[in-house]
Amino acid sequence: MRILLLDTYYPAFLKATYAAQPGLAAASYDAQHQAMLGQLFGTSDFYSRHLQAMGHEAHDLIVNNLPAQTTWAKEHGTRINTLALRVPQRLRRLPVLRGMLEALPGLVDIAVEQIIDYRPDVLYCQDLWFMTPRAMARVRPYVGKIVGQIASPMPPDPLIHSYDLILTSFPHFVPRLRAMGVASEYFRIGFDTRVLEALGDVSRDIDVSFVGGISRHHGKALPMLTYLAQNTPIQFFGYGAASLERTSPIAARHRGEVWGLNMYRALARSRVTLNRHINVAENNANNMRLFEATGVGTLLITDRKDNLGELFEVGKEVVAYDSQEEAVELIRYYMDHPEEADAIARAGQARTLREHTYERRMHELVPILERYL
Incomplete structure (x- = not known):
């Protein structure tokens, strides 16, 4: 199985990590990406490394890491819009800005290019808010199944219905999601040795x-x-x-x-x-x-x-x-x-x-x- 794990990290953590490692933002995408995973933030590479040990292809994306993502875009000749990149993700969720920003190439577009480039059997999203319904529609022809994992307040219905399956560590979310017509399974969080x-x-x-x-x-x-x-x-x-x-x-x-x-x-x-x-x-x-x-x-x-x-x-x-x-x-x-x-x-x-x-x-x-x- 070929699995692409999409995640977002807290902006304050990203900022602190780059501040503590001068010159990191000028390094290659791979160097920045590995440096970030090495911090053991969130679920880090805890999914991918064990999936790889089981014989699956698994890769992580930290899609809101602006320095690394823009470096990836430059290395792969992807067009980006610096104005769109400067708009914080929380503002992108506002209805008045969503439509306008979707038309501008930014971090979501870089993630779309990465997903298309990887062509996973499973696109596994740890942040259900990041990918817009429009972005999901763009990647769907290149993805086997789109899976989300949630342990936080639910996003709006259009985002929820962009997923083929949603896993959650909230037992009470499973019947609620199924009642909305979305497949859901109970899946617990864990610890990595x-x-x-x-x-x-x-x-x-x-x-x-x-x-x-x-x-x-x-x-x-x-x-x-x-x-x-x-x-x-x-x-x-x-x-x-x-x-x-x-x-x-x-x-x-x-x-x-x-x-x-x-x-x-x-x-x-x-x-x-x-x-x-x-x-x-x-x-x-x-x-x-x-x-x-x-x-x-x-x-x-x-x-x-x-x-x-x-x-x-x-x-x-x-x-x-x-x-x-x-x-x-x-x-x-x-x-x-x-x-x-x-x-x-x-x-x-x-x-x-x-x-x-x-x-x-x-x-x-x-x-x-x-x-x-």
Whole structure:
């Protein structure tokens, strides 16, 4: 099977990576692309490398990486429009601009050329917002099946209906998508052991952490995080601190953005880390932090969800809370009982390395794709 994996990375991460590596933007496309994958951001090459090990052809695209994508276009003689490239992706979603920008060659057009050049059996899109319906129509003659994966709010119907199949780690999304007439399957997120190889030995010098973003999708979590900052020694890592009031207790404990391997390092340094799902998860556990935190051997205290017990044994591999008050009590308890915390953390890591790795996920993914092909 020939699989092309399309993804987008957070602009702040892309900007920080290029700032940290002067001269990278002037390098070849391949050099820029490999440098970005080497940061272990998001799902990095966690899908492609295991698919390749299984005997499939798999390649990654980071389609919103402006320096690398424009370099690819120049190397392949693809016409680009610098005005269109300068328009942020979030503005491209506005109805008033969408039609105008679709007519201008930009990042979407470069991605279209890459897809046509690769001619995959499966175009696998991790970001359902990036490709427009018009772009999907352009690539469809050159693609076997167009597959999407989603664990965030759904895009508008025209985008949803551009896909032949949508995989999701939200159990509640599967029947909703099928009711819309779109094929859908439940597919869980995971952890990649390459992270442990890259981290090496890490000292656990942080008692308790929250590693994650603060955004509109996390609106219900902000009062809770404030309460935790007032009642525990929790430290915060991630994006969104600029949106906080200067007097916020969170701001006083915020240690800045961490991306890729540095994000994993912040988790690995933590004896205990707290997890909170975004609003759209409703009452289902699904997010990457479940597997990232347990994967690096940190005790995970997460919000209780209906299906959490299907992923981990609650109380023995992870710990769950129902309220902010209970979260504080659990944090304090496991800070005072480090041996118990370590035992649960070890059990959680063993479960993740046994059942929740991306190597295993790819062995689950391929049969799904083959059924629809």
